[in-house]
Amino acid sequence: MASSRDAILATVRAAKVPQAARPEPFRAGIRYADPLKQFGESLAAVGGKMIVAPDADSARAQLLENPLLVPGKKNCSLLPEIIAPTFSLDDIADPHEVEDVWLAVLPGEFAVAENAAVWFSGRRLKHRVVPFITQHLVLVVPRDQVVNNMHEAYDRLKFGTVEFGVFISGPSKTADIEQSLVIGAHGARSLSVVMLG
Amino acid sequence: MTGHPTRAAEFIALPQRAAWHDQSLWFVRAKRDKAAKAIPEWESLRDAAAAIKAHTVANLADYLEEFERNAKKLGAVVHWARDAAEHNAIVLKILSDHNVKRVVKSKSMLTEECHLNPHLEAAGIEVVDTDLGERIVQLANERPSHIVLPCIHKKKEEIGELFHEHLGTDAGASDPQYLTEAARGHLRDRFLKAGAGLTGVNFAIAETGGFVVCTNEGNADLGVSLPPIHIACMGIEKLIPKAAELGVFLRLLARSATGQAITTYSSHFHGPRAGCELHIVLVDNGRSTVLGQDDFRRSLNCIRCGACMNTCPVYRRSGGHSYNATVPGPIGSILEPARDPAKHASLPHACSLCGSCSDVCPVKINIHEQLLIWRRELVKKGLLPLTKRWAMSIGSAVLQRPWLYQMVGGMGRMALKLLPRFLVYSRLNPWGKQRELPTPPKQSFRDQFKARHGK
């Protein structure tokens, strides 16, 4: 008996679907006069907060204005110059141990103006659960790394190796109960994006 | 067998509730409109999406092979399932091989379609749906009534009661914030105890062997980042050729679904976590048959955004459960009869052919046209519902005889004018349910035409 794989592929081939050309890459994406400003507006609309900071000290000072982000609980940080970590993620073998992380400070590679998405690559993060399990999340993006739209975003991404990456746009949310928006469904209850530089 | 009209009648038996349901969905539809209008290139995006899908399905076998090759290179295990039973057997085997007793699952219409949960539960495995809306319907022992908003039919008071019973929340509490917080605590515990995480797939990329899962809650990511096993189940139509094309689809998906510019999390999985396993199950379950049907092939373009449901006047007023199907609403009324025409014969008739679904569909499926073609197919298969059958034979008798048509038209205009309300809006006239019938014109079209043209 043919394997399921071969059987499925054979039926798909036998369907004789009329040929259609692959369209040219989409280039007509929306552009903004001031992508950074647009990013800030998009982020506010999804319940996140943008912080523009020339340097790490300014970033820390502005973050600490939010009492929720005051360190002292369990912090996971890949950017010690902004917020010092309270433990080393690399010493932890089992991701379940990071269950009680309060604040995570992680680098975002770039930001997307049209929808407030920040691209986070798990490459430098030993446990990919951190940005999801933490109660509060801070993503730090170089200020000049803002693209207009998702087409420009994918122009920057290269896949092909084992890697986890995610676009994060705002804090975790749900509107499943009578369409009422509630921030903090399963993931982070707050998201701050620091635009650094 | 009871069809859509009977079940819809049960839904509208509570008129206030039906009106509330209608308005909730219209609110979502309005948000979609606003989001679409904010993007000047919206229409060309839809064109691009439809073209990418047309190209992909024309070369689907090649793209499936390319995807499999690349996914394996990244260390994933790729499985193929011809039908629901094989899919369920594969998932169960992976779980029992690893002695997994608890599974957390994020939203996946495919596993609903395959009825995976009862299959796993029968084998003693606990399956917890982790999307809040899906968890709510799971606790209520119901199925989702909408593919994006699974418990859109439920009032917060009912959810409060359910949570009081199952999660121990305060009796009478119905504040969404409070209930969501309770669910967060309850599900965190399940995430931490799970031995495997199951997800659906929104898009799989042939070129890279990776796939994308979109959620707002973060439940898919929590579910697969703690336990050592991730199982991703996908229909073979979820493929796209290249990562760059995700730009087109991610821009369309959330805007069409809820009016958001993008979901909170769009996670790109390429290969397993270090020391862990990633299984991808590719499922056919009738899709390759639809692929061979010129009239219905485009239904495979569907990215499950739910926009056609939110806009559909029938869906909004009859509720998702009235379709008695995994995927309700306009697109479900195409997909479900394809799987089981006899069971779902009434669905293509649950449509006024207004075409609103086709107008909002981000991948430009000609939904209302396919529904019309399905009606013809059902006639051919001898599956026309009884009431329709006689209405049709009377209709055809009338339409074949111009004198009779004129006479019946006159009678109708007269009747609507003269009959008392209780007769027009009675059980004998389904057209009077949930709507006011129009004021009849004084003259027939024929008379008006004659008068205008002086003939």
Ligand code: SF4
């Ligand atoms: S048919 Fe179109 S509108 Fe309906 S769910 Fe699918 S993609 Fe969305």
